[in-house]
Amino acid sequence: MMLPSDNHVHTRWSWDTAGTSTMEATCRRAVELGLPAVAFTEHVDFTEWGDDDAATPGMAVGDRPRVVPLDVDGYLADIEGCREMFPDLRILSGIEAGEPHRFSGSVAAVLAAGRFDRVLGSLHGIPVAGRLEGITRRLFAEHDPHDLVRRYFADMVTLIERSDVFTVLAHCDYPRRYWPADRVGAYRENDFEEHYRTVFRTLAGTGRALEINTKSPLASVDLVRWWWQEGGGAVSFGSDAHQPAHVGNRFDVAVDIVEAAGFRSGRDPFDFWRR
Template identity: 70%
Template sequence: MMLGRETIVPMLPSDNHVHSRWSWDTAQTSTMELECRSAIERGIPAVAFTEHVDFTQWAAGDRPDSLKVGERPGVAPLDIAGYSADISRCRDMFPQLRILSGIEAGEPHYFPASVAGVLDAGRFERVLGSLHAIPLQGKLEWVNAELFELIDPFELMDRYFTDMVTLVEGCDLFTVLAHCDYPRRYWPHDRAGAYHEAHFEEHYRTVFRGLAGSGRALEINTRSPLASVELIRWWWEEGGDAVSYGSDAHAPARVGDAFDVAVDIVEAAGFRPGRDRYDFWRR
């Protein structure tokens, strides 16, 4: 059927943050094959399977600084051989889709030797740096709703952003900073009111300056409450060069989720498509 001249087919960007059954928290919810099919159906040109790489203990060369690793039920090592074989199988099955290998490294500034060991053991094209945990009373604790019950919400965000500056400035093992304000997923609106990015503007800008100075990309994560145009513009104003789109999908239906809205946000902040559909969006 011919498309009318008034019909506009959206050109969506690549999804650079997807989890499959090889992530320890996604084993029961998705497979690479199902997520590849979903990406094709949605018009996503490429997916990066950035599986969780988290650790339950320190290795030689990590930086515990007398910290203990808090409880991490369910966390398991990435099966690199099985993951790599699945990547190859899906590339053969879906030649029309670009499929990138990758990891999402949790707290890589605390676990540099452990993360480097994973990177040395496989071939990973997209490496995300994430902060899911912060030090609290001598332990590295997950950031979640329970933690907001123990700490004043504004103090928790202050601690989080302070540690993220350390991550950005002290670790060069990743190329994309994922969900830069991850705790807002658990923000206690009933006790603290609405989450306003403006309350933490200087924190955001400090993180962005460090990340921009390193030449790396900032992710707009569509699983978290979506960033505002103003937030992405702060990234542009602080010298940020590139934006990566990530659904943080843990199920097929979420691959490329809300990318049409995210594209509008990123474009309004001043960024444009890169060299091709597979590239980051650029200044």
């Protein structure tokens, strides 16, 4: 079986990834697995509002002590070096833009600084009590989990409607990673079906792709089928790897899920899977 491209990979250029996670090691792993391509979508997050950002008046950015700017020049130079070392592997440049509907000006400035082949749109934080707070276990401990997830989905609809810089919506149910199952029971997709469908319907109307993220708890066939039923036309696979060993992780299972939901690979192995 030909595995799909891994369209969501992080290396040492991302602020939350170890220096030992190099592009070269990641490319070697991708070649071992037989992946046709990898996209290095490094984190682009911000700790304060820029002049051209669409910040809500009076809203502060919550604590993000580890976040640092992406070194665009160094990152792109590393991309070119790996393209020379691995001529048979398609290597895409890219970013994972955090909250691009809020940090619109700041994201635009990064994109203007270089050429990026793949841009993911991500939501890692939501407004809580006048602050843009990151989704964490602490946040779930302090607030009603069901309410937090519903608010997350509502903000994701806003992200899709107000930002056109990204081509793939990453990990659409990111809070699921921190769901307090020990306190409120297992996360159930059906509890949020209408919220998922609203997100999917909004995304489908823009012609963009939905990511199947294999670092998150894997989506069910039913969930991917909701995307298909709401008009979704394309699926992108992403490991969200922060270590070379995790590139392409669980893609064999993800492929089975996506095929069962009605999506198929095209003639071009580098393309998204489509209905």
